[in-house]
Amino acid sequence: MTTTRPDAAPQPSADRPAGAAESADAVVLLGLVAHLEHTAFVRLASDSAIAPTIEQRLALSRFAAAAVERRDRVLGRIVELGAEPEAALRQFDDVLTDFDARTEPSTWWERLLKAYVGYGVADDFCRLAAEGLDERSRALVLEVLDETSHADLAVTELDAAGADDGVLTSRLALWGRRLVGEALGVVQGLLTQRPALGRLLARSDARASAETGTPAATPANAPAKVFGELTAQHTRRMSRLGLTP
Amino acid sequence: MTTTRPDAAPQPSADRPAGAAESADAVVLLGLVAHLEHTAFVRLASDSAIAPTIEQRLALSRFAAAAVERRDRVLGRIVELGAEPEAALRQFDDVLTDFDARTEPSTWWERLLKAYVGYGVADDFCRLAAEGLDERSRALVLEVLDETSHADLAVTELDAAGADDGVLTSRLALWGRRLVGEALGVVQGLLTQRPALGRLLARSDARASAETGTPAATPANAPAKVFGELTAQHTRRMSRLGLTP
Numbered sequence: 001m002t003t004t005r006p007d008a009a010p011q012p013s014a015d016r017p018a019g020a021a022e023s024a025d026a027v028v029l030l031g032l033v034a035h036l037e038h039t040a041f042v043r044l045a046s047d048s049a050i051a052p053t054i055e056q057r058l059a060l061s062r063f064a065a066a067a068v069e070r071r072d073r074v075l076g077r078i079v080e081l082g083a084e085p086e087a088a089l090r091q092f093d094d095v096l097t098d099f100d101a102r103t104e105p106s107t108w109w110e111r112l113l114k115a116y117v118g119y120g121v122a123d124d125f126c127r128l129a130a131e132g133l134d135e136r137s138r139a140l141v142l143e144v145l146d147e148t149s150h151a152d153l154a155v156t157e158l159d160a161a162g163a164d165d166g167v168l169t170s171r172l173a174l175w176g177r178r179l180v181g182e183a184l185g186v187v188q189g190l191l192t193q194r195p196a197l198g199r200l201l202a203r204s205d206a207r208a209s210a211e212t213g214t215p216a217a218t219p220a221n222a223p224a225k226v227f228g229e230l231t232a233q234h235t236r237r238m239s240r241l242g243l244t245p
Numbered sequence: 246m247t248t249t250r251p252d253a254a255p256q257p258s259a260d261r262p263a264g265a266a267e268s269a270d271a272v273v274l275l276g277l278v279a280h281l282e283h284t285a286f287v288r289l290a291s292d293s294a295i296a297p298t299i300e301q302r303l304a305l306s307r308f309a310a311a312a313v314e315r316r317d318r319v320l321g322r323i324v325e326l327g328a329e330p331e332a333a334l335r336q337f338d339d340v341l342t343d344f345d346a347r348t349e350p351s352t353w354w355e356r357l358l359k360a361y362v363g364y365g366v367a368d369d370f371c372r373l374a375a376e377g378l379d380e381r382s383r384a385l386v387l388e389v390l391d392e393t394s395h396a397d398l399a400v401t402e403l404d405a406a407g408a409d410d411g412v413l414t415s416r417l418a419l420w421g422r423r424l425v426g427e428a429l430g431v432v433q434g435l436l437t438q439r440p441a442l443g444r445l446l447a448r449s450d451a452r453a454s455a456e457t458g459t460p461a462a463t464p465a466n467a468p469a470k471v472f473g474e475l476t477a478q479h480t481r482r483m484s485r486l487g488l489t490p
Contacts (some may be wrong), residue, residue, distance in 0.1 A: 041306055045290030054331045054338075061286055062317070065310035072307070086299045146316075 017134040023081050026137050028196035030078050031088030033126050035142050036119065037071035038089065039096060040064075043115060059153060060198075068198065070144045077140050091194075099186050103179055109168065110175050111159055115156040117176050117237055121183035122235045125190070128226060132203030158241050173243040180234045184227060191223065201226060262379040268326050271382050273441035275323050276333030278371050278386050279362065282316035283334065284341060285309075288360060304398060314388045322385050336439075341367075344431050348424055354406055354413065355420050361399040362482055363420050365430035369478045370435070373471060374442050376449030403486050418488040425479045429472060436468065442456065446471060 017023040041064050048060035075085040103118060105111040123145050130141040161168060191198050197227035202222065217225045238244070262268040287311050293305035320330040350356040350364060368390050375386040406413060436443050447467065454461035462470045483489070 028265070038306065041309075042290065042294045045287065045309060046294070049291070051288045054334055057283070058320075058331070061283065061313050064286075065313040068306050068310040075303075086303070119349060122434055 007082060014138050015134070017137070022134065024083075025196040025199050026086050026133050027081055027083040028091075028136060028194055028199055029077055029126065029129050029133065029141070030074050030081075032092055032095070032190070032194075032197070033130075033144060034071050034074040034085070034090050035092035035095065036122055036126065037067050037074065037144065040115075040119065041071065043119075047111060047115070050108075063153075066147065070147060073140065074144060077137055079129070081137075095186065095190065099182050100155070102182050107174060109158060112130050112154045112158055113172055113175055113241075114179055116151050116158070116241075117234065118179040118183050119229055120151070120187065120237055121180060121234060124130035125187050125226070127198050128204060128229060129200040130204075132200035132205075155240060169243060172241075173238070176241075176243055180231070181228075184230060186228065187226070191226075196203050196220075213245075260381050262326070267379065269328075270441040270444050271378050272323055272326055272328040272333050272384070273320050273336075273439055274371065274374050274378065274445055275326075275382060276338070277337055277435070277439075277442070278375075278389060279316050279319040279323070279330070280334050280337035280340065281367055281371065282312050282319065282389065283362065284313040285360075286316065288364075292356060292360070295353075310399075311392065315392060317385055318385065319389060326382075334375070340431065340435065341388050344427050348427050350420075354403060354417060357399045357403055358417055358420055358486075359462070360426055361396055361403070361486075362479065363424040365396070365482055366475055366479060369475050370432050370471070373449060374445040376380065376452060377445035377447070397437060400485060414488060417486075419485070421479075421483050421486075421488055423478070429475060432471070432475065433468075436471075441468075468485060 009015070017026050044060050044064035044067060048057045048064060051057045051060055075089075078085045078088050099118070103114060105114050126141060129146055130138050130145075133141065158172070191201075204218075205217045205222065208214070262271050279317070284373060289305050289309035293302045293309060296305055305321045320334075323330045323333050350359050350361060371386060372390055375383050375390075378386065387393070403417070447462075450462045450467065453459070
């Protein structure tokens with residue numbers, strides 16, 4: 001029979017962050033991911049309501065329902081970590097309000113590109129920060145953000161639409177540049193307002209440098225490193241659509 | 246070893262409508278039910294987007310996702326009957342357009358009451374017509390329409406809101422009367438435009454009168470019987486809310 005002192009620090013394990021501070025940081029990122037999935041649900045559902053064809057309406061409603069399911073899995077992890085899901089969500093209530101006001105799409109194609117490119121930046125940012133999480137939270141976040149069937153739909157449709165329409169292509173390329181600029185502004189705001197996210201990125205970076213032997217980012221160049229990676233992902237995404245990034 | 250003539254008429258069974266005509270009628274009602282579930286998804290998702298609290302937003306998004314799942318089960322049955330789900334849905338595209346235009350809710354409470362009372366009439370109509378379906382389709386439709394957690398939410402909230410507010414209560418009672426009037430108009434339109442639905446009601450009525458020994462409706466009094474039942478259900482629903490029907 002073992003006795004444990006009630007004040008003994010919990011041992012880090014695959015299932016558990018190393019301590020209360022790391023756990024609190026994890027809840028911040030999980031709250032952000034859950035908020036993004038909830039936002040995806042709202043957006044996909046309203047896309048479904050106005051989509052041109054019944055086939056698209058059906059497909060988009062299924063993506064919306066899947067976003068609810070992913071969000072709830074993330075909220076479940078927040079509960080496992082002893083935190084309150086509603087409070088974790090609430091702190092991100094307004095995170096996309098300005099972004100959405102500044103990037104109101106005026107056509108169906110602009111909406112599709114916004115979903116793929118605009119929110120893609122937010123997802124990439126969460127993926128980078130997730131590398132600083134405990135193993136179980138990290139695996140969950142990466143799995144949730146790996147769901148690409150909606151992105152595939154956007155790519156297929158945008159590709160088909162743009163293939164023989166030079167005017168559309170160049171308008172969408174311009175729109176993509178606006179989206180990524182505004183999205184990087186959101187990330188900047190998040191890093192200022194939520195120090196927990198910066199700590200997760202630092203932890204992720206320290207882990208990567210330990211594994212690869214490359215030098216870790218210093219506090220001075222860490223933001224540049226993150227923005228560099230986000231911009232590279234954006235370029236890859238735009239190229240996939242045949243649009244000049 | 247048995248041989249079947251390829252031109253033998255299919256035998257009615259629990260899993261199968263009695264013939265091609267009955268199967269075609271079933272597809273009409275299944276299309277209507279699937280359309281109503283899809284509409285419920287769109288409505289619940291947009292309610293979720295504007296709900297006052299995070300708790301309500303989460304609950305409504307889950308109801309929306311559940312409506313997608315129910316709609317897809319009904320579409321699955323349409324496929325089993327050899328019909329095309331998109332076509333079955335498409336014929337009801339505009340069935341609620343006028344109703345929605347005429348009953349635009351101006352408050353959150355009016356929205357809730359519309360969901361509970363307005364669409365409740367459509368659900369009741371489908372339940373009545375479902376009694377004329379083959380056994381498997383009928384069981385599915387009744388199961389799908391039996392999902393009441395969203396109605397329970399509406400009842401709880403409306404009840405709490407109206408409990409000590411006489412002005413709200415009497416405004417909502419008035420709103421309920423407008424909703425049921427418009428909803429019965431939708432049913433009237435459906436019966437005129439989709440003779441299949443009238444045939445299902447007649448089949449349902451014939452079955453009920455065979456089982457209970459009561460006289461079946463004649464073509465002359467059948468519509469009155471349906472509207473009588475729908476009105477009775479509406480009265481029961483309004484009373485549950487403590488509103489004068």
